[in-house]
Amino acid sequence: MASEQPDKRKRKNLPLDTFGDFQYRQALAEEMLALIGRLYRENVHLMLYGKLLVNLSVSEIMQAHRFVRETENNELSEFETYQVITALNSQELGPAEVDIGIIAAAYLFDSKKLSIEEFVLDSVKDLVGKKGSVLDKPQDVVLYGFGRIGRLLTRLLIEDSGGGDNLRLRAVVVRKSGNDDLIKRANLLRTDSVHGPFKGTVRVSEKEEQLIINGSEVKIIYSNEPDSVDYNQLGIKKALLIDNTGVWRDKEGLIRHLKCKGIEKVLLTAPAKGKIKNIVHGINNHVINSNDKILGAASCTTNAIAPVLKVMNDEYQIISGHIETVHSYTNDQNLLDNFHKKSRRGKSAALNLVITETGAGEAVGQVLPELKGKITANAIRVPTPNVSLAIMKLHLRKKSDSFELNNFLRQIAFHSSYKDQIDFTNSSEVVSSDFVGNRYAGIIDSAATICHGNNSILYVWYDNEFGYTVQLLGLAKEMVGLTYKRYPEYQ
DSSP states (O other), rough: OOOOOTTTTOOOOSSSOOOHHHHHHHHHHHHHHHHHHHHHHEEEEEEEEEOOOOOOHHHHHHHHHHHHHHSSOOOOOOOHHHHHHHHHHHHBBBBBEEHHHHHHHHHHHHHHHHOHHHHHHHHHTTTTTTOOOOOOOOOEEEOOOOOOHHHHHHHHHTTTTTTTTSEEEEEEEEOOSSSTTHHHHHHHHHTTTTOOOSSSOEEEETTTTEETTTTEEEEEOOOOSSSSSOOOGGGGGGGEEEEESOOOOOOOHHHHHHHHEEEEEEEEOOOTTOOOOBBOOSSSGOOOOOOOOOEEOOOOHHHHHHHHHHHHHHHHHHEEEEEEEEOOOOOTSSSSSOOOOSSTTOOTTTOOEEEEOHHHHHHHHHHHHGTTTEEEEEEEEEEEOOOEEEEEEEEEEEEEEEHHHHHHHHHHHHSSSTTTTTEEEEOSSOHHHHHHHSSSSEEEEEEGGGEEEEEEEEEEEEEETTTHHHHHHHHHHHHHHHOOEEETTTT
């Protein structure tokens, strides 16, 4: 971006009245909320350097700006982004994801002698006057299972409902566990010991056997077998079914869903077996074709490491590597010592470090064929309920040092097509609980990076529940053709 204008993103002087400055920025953030919501209902999703601004509080919006300033060394503030939002709000725009942070920073770098309003409209000129939806009609979604991932998917699907013409959660299929089944499942959705309360309303209609979540009627269907439900009888047609039980993982088992009237496609929230394609959203989406009726979403660990391995291999060429995953315990482990079909997992998850196998190394070779046979992996289950850490020891063809490598990864996290998958932190004080609820597949802990010549060690945090679920939602949208163009175009 050549310009005679100095880069005004690099301001150094603090305001004289810091409290007054904060209050003013807070007021701007308050006004942003209504504008962000209005645009969202019109299928315009506002982002700040890849972070979705929908359903955030005033404080969270301000924190997002602060994160950019600290991590990107970019003095972007609410003063700049507010002007971008108001300019966007003055137009009838087509469906898209618009990064207001990138637009605002670009204007500060080089305004092209345009007013801010003119600059913003030039950045989204292809959207102006094209109000509408991506899909012709809402896409029905069915969740098969309502465990950890199923309930987080419910939260995200409801949050992402927009104007009601996108993905629409119609039903959840479970096995009935008693007369108070609906009440218990509603309570599990309302509050979560790890992820906190659901930001919305949940009502129970026992007569209709449904949950009403933020006004959306979600039928609870009781069934013990995947091929025993006639969804058409409930008005559900051509639905995407997301199986989050993990019980059926091969084609023979999952195809049973397609035998049901009303189901058109199936997404498995686990590594699929056999010839079913495993997709890491944002990495190997290109292998999906219109004939694919069943897809697997790989594992949370594969989703966390594949994006980082992809960009590292593209830039530095990985000769070999080993991934050690420090993984929070999962539902399949025992809280107290008891029999378990797998080695070591029978011992108490809450009291032990447990070495166990992971298929992530082999799975990487499926998602990134160029790395097949180059990556090994193992896992240690630890006594924490959520957030895991992948320690990546890589032998590279191209030499580097920690400063250069971290700068490269920071640029990837903020300014590349992988910024939806890769997050970045330069804090030396972060611990696992700091990443609960993080929406990225993996977060680079730059303060822990070790690099010496051709060898590097990267530490990649990931919320193995929430971050993975966001990846699932992205893949679900891809399967039904719900993809948004991203603006500005020069990203």
